[in-house]
Amino acid sequence: MGFLRGITALSNLRSRLGQQTTQLGSLRWLQSQSASDLDLRSQLKDQIPEQQERLKKIKSEYGKVQLGNITVDMVLGGMRGITGLLWEPSLVDPEEGIRLRGLTLPECQKLLPAASPGGEPLAEGLLWLLVTGKVPSKEQAVALSKELQSRSAVPDHVYKGIDSLPVTAHPMTQFVTGVMALQVESEFQKAYEQGMPKSKLWEPAYEDCMNLIARVPAVAAYVYRRLYKDGRAIPADKSLDHAANFSHMLGFDDPKMLESVRLFLLVHSDHEGGNVSGHASHVVASALADPYRAYAAAMNGLAGPLHGLATQEALLWVKSIAKEFGEDVTTEKLKEVVWKTLNSGKVVPGFGHGVLRKTDPRFTCQRKFALKHIPDDPIFQLVLKLQEVVPPILTSLGKVKNPWPNVDILSGVPLNHFGLSEDRYYTVLFGVSRSLGVSAQLIWDRALGLPIERPKSVTLDWLEDYCKKSA
Numbered sequence: 131m132g133f134l135r136g137i138t139a140l141s142n143l144r145s146r147l148g149q150q151t152t153q154l155g156s157l158r159w160l161q162s163q164s165a166s167d168l169d170l171r172s173q174l175k176d177q178i179p180e181q182q183e184r185l186k187k188i189k190s191e192y193g194k195v196q197l198g199n200i201t202v203d204m205v206l207g208g209m210r211g212i213t214g215l216l217w218e219p220s221l222v223d224p225e226e227g228i229r230l231r232g233l234t235l236p237e238c239q240k241l242l243p244a245a246s247p248g249g250e251p252l253a254e255g256l257l258w259l260l261v262t263g264k265v266p267s268k269e270q271a272v273a274l275s276k277e278l279q280s281r282s283a284v285p286d287h288v289y290k291g292i293d294s295l296p297v298t299a300h301p302m303t304q305f306v307t308g309v310m311a312l313q314v315e316s317e318f319q320k321a322y323e324q325g326m327p328k329s330k331l332w333e334p335a336y337e338d339c340m341n342l343i344a345r346v347p348a349v350a351a352y353v354y355r356r357l358y359k360d361g362r363a364i365p366a367d368k369s370l371d372h373a374a375n376f377s378h379m380l381g382f383d384d385p386k387m388l389e390s391v392r393l394f395l396l397v398h399s400d401h402e403g404g405n406v407s408g409h410a411s412h413v414v415a416s417a418l419a420d421p422y423r424a425y426a427a428a429m430n431g432l433a434g435p436l437h438g439l440a441t442q443e444a445l446l447w448v449k450s451i452a453k454e455f456g457e458d459v460t461t462e463k464l465k466e467v468v469w470k471t472l473n474s475g476k477v478v479p480g481f482g483h484g485v486l487r488k489t490d491p492r493f494t495c496q497r498k499f500a501l502k503h504i505p506d507d508p509i510f511q512l513v514l515k516l517q518e519v520v521p522p523i524l525t526s527l528g529k530v531k532n533p534w535p536n537v538d539i540l541s542g543v544p545l546n547h548f549g550l551s552e553d554r555y556y557t558v559l560f561g562v563s564r565s566l567g568v569s570a571q572l573i574w575d576r577a578l579g580l581p582i583e584r585p586k587s588v589t590l591d592w593l594e595d596y597c598k599k600s601a
């Protein structure tokens with residue numbers, strides 16, 4: 131609870147010690163940090179000219195280097211395999227999985243500052259990493275925490291906008307409505323209208339992104355409390371870090387739940403640029419639509435069942451199995467259930483991937499967490515059985531390129547264990563997490579002056595003609 135208070139005490143101690151701290155080894159770094167060291171915007175501003183130069187050099191020296199051939203399969207196959215986007219915060223290797231600014235998830239867990247020793251990383255430190263590519267000190271993460279808090283007030287019209295929807299509206303519809311209502315305060319839109327030159331647009335993009343990240347937890351929590359807790363909203367607790375405060379506003383203060391939310395925000399934060407939500411945000415922002423509009427587009431994509439909604443679908447599916455067949459369901463029965471799902475024309479949620487060709491490290495990371503904190507949870511136990519049962523069945527179909535579990539099959543399990551059991555809400559949690567990665571790139575989109583995205587499309591007639599001529 132006293133995360134910020136603890137750090138403030140440390141800083142006070144530092145000033146009381148004055149010059150002596152230079153003798154104190156481990157405290158030395160604290161003193162060397164100036165105000166601009168602690169300010170994300172200043173750090174970013176320092177980096178931008180260098181990265182702009184880098185991009186310019188790559189373009190002029192290597193602009194004609196080929197990155198592969200485009201085949202008809204790729205055009206008809208959702209552009210799979212086409213390298214066509216620049217995305218700085220993360221990169222996915224098909225075998226190894228995600229790296230956030232070069233760090234694997236276990237490396238992030240080890241290196242990023244945590245609320246308490248050995249705990250899950252603070253979302254603020256993660257955001258710092260995603261934006262700058264540098265691992266922040268705890269002081270930097272705390273400074274960013276304070277910055278986000280200072281930006282977190284949500285205007286009343288946002289809540290009124292959400293309230294105008296029927297409670298039957300899907301939580302993602304309510305959430306996106308809230309996000310669009312936040313857009314009314316876009317600094318980016320104002321700056322553009324006032325004629326700000328392109329070279330400076332990263333500044334209002336930064337403002338919008340930081341305000342957005344700061345505000346979406348309250349909007350998301352409002353939707354949750356409206357739908358499931360009689361609308362009794364819980365005010366923010368300013369002594370808490372970003373993730374813990376989100377959990378608090380949802381109504382969960384158990385320290386293990388706070389850790390679960392911190393982990394959730396880490397593993398769902400980003401997955402390079404070609405996934406539906408990332409790509410949607412990038413293309414919308416490329417038309418110089420403001421970050422709220424771009425993020426809302428991302429959230430509409432995330433709400434698709436083959437993408438982020440799989441979090442909801444997976445938890446619903448696993449729970450329905452537990453309900454119908456009990457938690458001790460046999461392997462044979464589980465196989466039957468998987469086949470029944472497939473034969474009804476549905477996909478098996480939480481398995482497979484568009485890029486990954488091995489078990490998703492985000493699954494592995496959450497599995498480790500569950501083994502530590504909730505080893506006997508019956509839903510977790512059921513997922514472990516599905517991890518064995520599903521891949522051979524999917525493989526036997528002969529068409530599934532990746533039969534292994536993805537992030538979504540376990541995403542909801544720890545949170546469900548600690549009381550957040552409303553499956554339909556899960557994609558909103560995913561959305562709050564993805565505000566970190568999407569925003570980090572939106573800032574760089576404008577800092578690097580990336581152009582409007584406009585790939586070429588063709589018709590079936592064109593394809594046939596072209597292929598016949600080249601045969």
Ligand SMILES: CC(=O)SCCNC(=O)CCNC(=O)[C@H](O)C(C)(C)COP(=O)(O)OP(=O)(O)OC[C@H]1O[C@@H](n2cnc3c(N)ncnc32)[C@H](O)[C@@H]1OP(=O)(O)O
Nearest residue numbers: 436437440477478479480481482483484529530531532536
């Ligand atoms: C955060 C995330 O977005 S992670 C992904 C979350 N989504 C899910 O968990 C939903 C279940 N999984 C899927 O639907 C798919 O694996 C996707 C959408 C993730 C990837 O799709 P693709 O890249 O097209 O996968 P792939 O090339 O292996 O698909 C080939 C075929 O196998 C099928 N397939 C792939 N995964 C599955 C699955 N889990 N269950 C059933 N069939 C599957 C595809 O539907 C496709 O069938 P079709 O040719 O009859 O249309």
Ligand SMILES: O=C([O-])CC(=O)C(=O)O
Nearest residue numbers: 400401404405406484485
């Ligand atoms: O990479 C993808 O296509 C989907 C995914 O796992 C994500 O966006 O988290």
